[in-house]
Amino acid sequence: IDLSAKQTDERYLIGTGDVLDIRVFNKPQFSRDGVRVDGSGMIRMPLIEGEIRATCRTEQDLAREITERYKEYLRNPQVDVFVKEYQSQPVAVLGAVRTPSRFQLQRRVRLLELLSFVGGPSDKAGRSIQVVHTTLPDSNWSSASPAQQSTPEEAASVDYYSLGATLKGEEQSNPYLRAGDIVSLAEADQVFIVGNVLKPSALSLKEQITVSRAIAMVGGTMPD
Secondary structure, eight states: OOHHHHHHHHSOOOOTTOEEEEEETTOTTTOEEEEEOOTTSEEOOTTOOSOEEOTTOOHHHHHHHHHHHHTTTSSSOOEEEEEEEOOSOEEEEEESBSSOEEEEOSSOOBHHHHHHHTTSBOTTEEEEEEEEOOOOTTOOOTTOOGGGSOOHHHHTOEEEEEHHHHHTTOGGGSOBOOTTOEEEEEEOOEEEEOSSBSSOEEEEOSSOOOHHHHHHHTTOBOOO
């Protein structure tokens, strides 16, 4: 196993809209705080001619390029780049979960971990999870090459997973999420138990059940 490659895959890639702090050691006049990556994926730095591409790069990679650019003006410059605000990797969880939420990813996250962030499925959740993939600019992790970037056709794709398999952590039902993904848990279909039973009510059909079991779940039949 190539551990170095695996570690590289986990690193966050800067994206459009992210806000960066860029510090040049002992040179505050060259440092910049709150640098927002523009819509074309570029930033500007004092004295450096032209723009610098920030998107699809790690903090370390961008720091190395800025360091090289400043060698023309400074002796042994030391540059650090930090993501101050994550804005380019949104995902959302909707539907039958305890706390539907929207997140900005700061690292790679699997589906099961994201479900834990929202408190897991609610009591009304059905048996499947829908993941809708949408396309965002520069929304690729370091494991993706330019040739693997999403196309408009792929943006409309939807994947379905078994909720039970995901909760067990099974590999095929627990994928890494991508920027722009919308995770949705549909509510289970309902059956209605009415008439001469102790507690007439609706039951969430999370699995196949027999009529006799459904009647037992609402307290059974009345004495008459």
